[in-house]
Amino acid sequence: MIRFRHLRTRLTVLYAGLFGIALLFVALAVFTAITASARSVVRGELTATGAVYDQLWESRSAQLEQGAAVLAQDFGFREAVATNDEPTVSSALENLSARQGVDGALLLGSDGYAITAGPSLDEATLNTLWTGLNDGELSSGVLDLNGQPHQAVAAPVMAPVLIGWVVFIDRLDQTQMTRLEELSAIPLNASVLTRAADGWRGMSGPESALAGLMDRAVAEDGAAVGGRTAQGEAMVLARPLPSFDADAPAVLALSYPMAEALKPYEPMFWALGGISLVGLALLVAGTWFLSRGLTRPITALDEAVHRLQAGEDAQVEITSTDEIGRLAESFNAMAGDIRDRQARLTHMALHDMETGLPNRLWLERQAASSASAHVVLFGVDRFEVVRNAIGFEAMGQLVAALGARLSTATGAPVARVGAGVMGLMLEIEGDDADAIAAAARLCAVANEPLKLIGARIDASLTAGLARAVQPTGGLDAVVDRAGVAIDQARAAGSKAALFDAAAYGDPGANLSLMSDLICALESDHVWMAYQPKFDLRQNAITGVEGLMRWNHPKRDFIAPDLFIGMAEETGQIRALTEWGVRRAIADQKALAKAGHRLKVSINVSGRLLSDESFARFALNAVSRAKADLCFEITETAVIDNPEAALGIIDRFAAAGIKVSIDDYGSGLSSLAYLKRIAADELKIDKAFVMSLDESAKDALLVKSTIDLAHSLGMTVTAEGVETQTAMALLRGMGCDTAQGYLIARPLALTALIERLEKPALEAAA
Ligand code: C2E
Numbered sequence: 001m002i003r004f005r006h007l008r009t010r011l012t013v014l015y016a017g018l019f020g021i022a023l024l025f026v027a028l029a030v031f032t033a034i035t036a037s038a039r040s041v042v043r044g045e046l047t048a049t050g051a052v053y054d055q056l057w058e059s060r061s062a063q064l065e066q067g068a069a070v071l072a073q074d075f076g077f078r079e080a081v082a083t084n085d086e087p088t089v090s091s092a093l094e095n096l097s098a099r100q101g102v103d104g105a106l107l108l109g110s111d112g113y114a115i116t117a118g119p120s121l122d123e124a125t126l127n128t129l130w131t132g133l134n135d136g137e138l139s140s141g142v143l144d145l146n147g148q149p150h151q152a153v154a155a156p157v158m159a160p161v162l163i164g165w166v167v168f169i170d171r172l173d174q175t176q177m178t179r180l181e182e183l184s185a186i187p188l189n190a191s192v193l194t195r196a197a198d199g200w201r202g203m204s205g206p207e208s209a210l211a212g213l214m215d216r217a218v219a220e221d222g223a224a225v226g227g228r229t230a231q232g233e234a235m236v237l238a239r240p241l242p243s244f245d246a247d248a249p250a251v252l253a254l255s256y257p258m259a260e261a262l263k264p265y266e267p268m269f270w271a272l273g274g275i276s277l278v279g280l281a282l283l284v285a286g287t288w289f290l291s292r293g294l295t296r297p298i299t300a301l302d303e304a305v306h307r308l309q310a311g312e313d314a315q316v317e318i319t320s321t322d323e324i325g326r327l328a329e330s331f332n333a334m335a336g337d338i339r340d341r342q343a344r345l346t347h348m349a350l351h352d353m354e355t356g357l358p359n360r361l362w363l364e365r366q367a368a369s370s371a372s373a374h375v376v377l378f379g380v381d382r383f384e385v386v387r388n389a390i391g392f393e394a395m396g397q398l399v400a401a402l403g404a405r406l407s408t409a410t411g412a413p414v415a416r417v418g419a420g421v422m423g424l425m426l427e428i429e430g431d432d433a434d435a436i437a438a439a440a441r442l443c444a445v446a447n448e449p450l451k452l453i454g455a456r457i458d459a460s461l462t463a464g465l466a467r468a469v470q471p472t473g474g475l476d477a478v479v480d481r482a483g484v485a486i487d488q489a490r491a492a493g494s495k496a497a498l499f500d501a502a503a504y505g506d507p508g509a510n511l512s513l514m515s516d517l518i519c520a521l522e523s524d525h526v527w528m529a530y531q532p533k534f535d536l537r538q539n540a541i542t543g544v545e546g547l548m549r550w551n552h553p554k555r556d557f558i559a560p561d562l563f564i565g566m567a568e569e570t571g572q573i574r575a576l577t578e579w580g581v582r583r584a585i586a587d588q589k590a591l592a593k594a595g596h597r598l599k600v601s602i603n604v605s606g607r608l609l610s611d612e613s614f615a616r617f618a619l620n621a622v623s624r625a626k627a628d629l630c631f632e633i634t635e636t637a638v639i640d641n642p643e644a645a646l647g648i649i650d651r652f653a654a655a656g657i658k659v660s661i662d663d664y665g666s667g668l669s670s671l672a673y674l675k676r677i678a679a680d681e682l683k684i685d686k687a688f689v690m691s692l693d694e695s696a697k698d699a700l701l702v703k704s705t706i707d708l709a710h711s712l713g714m715t716v717t718a719e720g721v722e723t724q725t726a727m728a729l730l731r732g733m734g735c736d737t738a739q740g741y742l743i744a745r746p747l748a749l750t751a752l753i754e755r756l757e758k759p760a761l762e763a764a765a
């Protein structure tokens, strides 16, 4: 099946094809009819000419027979024959043949002798003649003489019995045939043929032209046959002639080439062919033209559909009132509907339903099309608190009202990006600092109190800015960057801030780092370092603090401050700490084996203190191993459930686990907290200890903290002891334990054992 790209081509080919087939049938019918009629004309003409020749033959035979009979009955001639008077007979024959205008005459005696005038006959021919005359009782017929057909006519000589025959011989020549041809209405060819052993012979030798058809024509016996000959298609009619030689029948052959018969029709065939071609050309052109008219609106519709798909205007021109016109009308209506719906959808996608303001997506698009501008987000401060106070509905109105003020102040449209966040594009002359200042000034639109549902509401705004184009680092979405910038501004206590990629870090990468960490616990990439704690009264190392280390295979050393903080944020801290407890218990046993009984301190995040399952794990592990541990409570985050935490600390104390308050002075720990926690040790933050010899104020703080701790029944450890001076000062202040690089850095277990073999204050000495 052929495929057409265009309907027009298909129609044209279809019509031209059908018309061509019809033309072919017409041409075939015309040709067949004409050929049949020509054949019948030729056949009739051949038959008629054959009949004419029969008559010519008969009358000639009768004429010659009569002439021969006159001589045969002449008394003197009979006597001459009877007396064998050869000169008389031969002169009589000569006279008569001249009179009759024949080629020759002869007397054929019954005893076998012959007297001839004209051409002489050989013995065989005479025998043939004799046999034909006596046995065939033939008086007129064809006789082959020296390879030429002749007409022979005879009359008997009776005296009174048969004593011989008078025979006339006349050559059947072309002049006679030409005369016959002239008698016919059509220019046919006539010829007398005899059948010899080696084929048909004509009047001038072997017949080749009609050879193929002759046997069939003879079999048809007087009816014309058509067929191929050496001269092409022809019709042949064969009329049998009497022959003296029974073995060599003779016929009159009439032939006519069909090409000749069809010649008169040739101009008609040409004209017909020409008309067909012109007709075909007209049809192709007409169909092409017509189908173009038909398919043009369809093509227009087709193109319109493509435009519709591409989201362009897709109306088509209506050019008719027929089905196609109505289709175009429906299409236009449909395209219009789609466009309206599209517009509504686009509007919905780009606007906030509650306030009717443009939304976040709209702002992102604005940002994408203006490279030089800043995206500024304004967050309503203490949003949840305000919303819970005034209700959701009033909050929506508040945001809309603040948005309207911002819009008036800047002349730019304002989008609602989140529940309590609005945003706009800020085009400003100047640098980032100017933009930040402008954004901070814009926050003042909230200064004038708003009246909503009859009540006065005070609101305040904080602005976050982000450059529309951020080359590298930070978040991909500019609106997200501006959102983070709001938090950064609030954290810094300012009204407006520009997004700070460095401060934001890479939370995504951190997340993947955490999964690495959990896997690393199984390997030896994570290990525990131990830093000695030096008892200032006993002048000996009495304990160590376990400090976690992580050698990331791709990132090398990762500071515990980073991964511990992250583990707290992502809920992995318990797994990490449990690993630390197990490690510490195992290492404590190894130390004991090496002869060192040391208390091992473990850092425990304040977060974990309200975790019942961690508590159960720790109590279980410590009591089973009879380990001597101290938990340093680091307070990096607010303790979620202080009541539960205090209960668990009590249970630790009951189980013999010492509790230490880590980083005292830097975190959130307060006096109230100190009083309530049943702690055994207070660790003064290294920030104070390290500046001890420089700052008199810090020295005072450290001294009073030591006194306070002692009065609450706690021992005091100072961490970050790096100098002899600090060590001496602390000793003087009554501090119990010192920890710091002066004594030792955090060491791997084997290094720690080596260190313990040496004097406790080797480095200090
Ligand atoms: P931290 O508990 O206050 O630990 C003391 C930190 O001070 C350690 O840092 C230690 O290497 C460092 N340090 C010790 N002596 C000196 C000194 O003389 N000078 C100075 N400049 N620094 C000194 P590190 O190992 O980086 O640990 C940081 C924090 O990570 C720790 O603070 C602790 O809060 C946390 N951490 C470490 N290991 C663990 C753990 O296994 N579990 C938990 N929850 N937190 C841990």
Ligand code: CA
Residues within 6 Å of the ligand: 545, 603, 632, 662
């Ligand atoms: Ca610690």
Ligand code: CA
Residues within 6 Å of the ligand: 662, 663, 683, 685, 686, 719
């Ligand atoms: Ca500390």
